[in-house]
Amino acid sequence: MTSNTAANMIDPSIFEYLQAHGAEEIEVGERLHQLTSALNRHISTCQGLLSRIHSTPSQKLSPLLQQVEETGIKPEIVAIGELARFTSNYPYYKYNHRFTRSVQNVVSTMLLTAWLGGLGTESRPGELGRLLTIEEVGEILQVPVNLKDRDAFHVTIEEYLLALTDVMEELSRLAMNSVTMGDVGLTVRISAFVKDLFAGFQLLNLRNDIVRKRIDGVKYHVKKVEDVIYDLSLRNLLPKAEGE
Structure with a gap:
């Protein structure tokens, strides 16, 4: 008799609420998986194309960068837009962990492409060594950055900084490969930039903590480039300054 009375004291609406919200969580998770999977495919395409910079002299990068923009970055922008529209209907930091790495990868492909001379506009033509600001990244992706006044999709400062560490790692590799291709000038430019x-x-x-650890690791990429420059200087292969 006592157990039946206790059972009747539980409000059935509690479980109805849990069931409804549990189903919503599953639906949101499935949709996020679809959106991030599509985005990651475009990222893989973009990264695959950018990997060719290690075997392409800087004087011949223009056609490759055009291909990167058309078949890599533009689809990334479209996919980011779809992700932004969907996730802005929900608390941002509730689901941010599901796609933050993908956003970071998108930003890193953009930063590297711009540094190599791509993503130029009429007002600001592409030039070697250009570093996009986080605001410029947001303008290209057509999404907010570093939002403080509302809960919606945006590119965070942490994602931008982590993307920069990825770019430094890629450039340290390019510094060595540029020497192999006889493009010592590019190695010197990379050295100054890093x-x-x-x-x-x-x-x-x-x-x-994650950003701090990643940035602490950047010093090894800097040292790698410094070692390349040091070796070039010993061999007297560094380009001479004007008037020297």
């Missing part, structure tokens, strides 16, 4: 960027990192007051 040093400046690493110096900028040192000014940041980082509280995110």
Whole structure:
């Protein structure tokens, strides 16, 4: 008699609520999986094309960068737009962990393409060594950045910084391969850039453990490039400055 009375005290609506929201969670998860899978396919295409920079002299990069923009970055922008529209209907940081790595990869492909001279506009033509700001990344992707006033999809500062560490790793590899291709000038440009960027990192007051660890690891990429430059200097292969 007592057990029946206790059972009747439980409100059935509690389980109805849990069932309804549990079903919604599953639907949201499935849709997010579809959207991120499509985005990751475009990222893989873009990264695959960008991998060719390690066997392409900088003087011949223009056709490759055009292909990267058309078949890689433009589809990424469309996929990011679809993801942004869907996720903005839900609390951002509830599902952010499902797609933040993909967003970081998109940003890194954009940063690397722009640095190599791609993603130029009429107002700002592409040039070697250009670093896109986080605001410029947001403009190209047509999404907000570093949102503080509302809960919606955006590119975070952490995603931008992590993307920069990916770019530095790729450029340190390119510095060595450029020497192999006889493009020592590009190696020198990369050396100056990674040093400046690493110096900028040192000014940041980082509280995110993941970002701090990744940026601490950047020093090894800087050293790798410095070793290449040192070896070139010993062989007297560095390009002479004007008037020297």
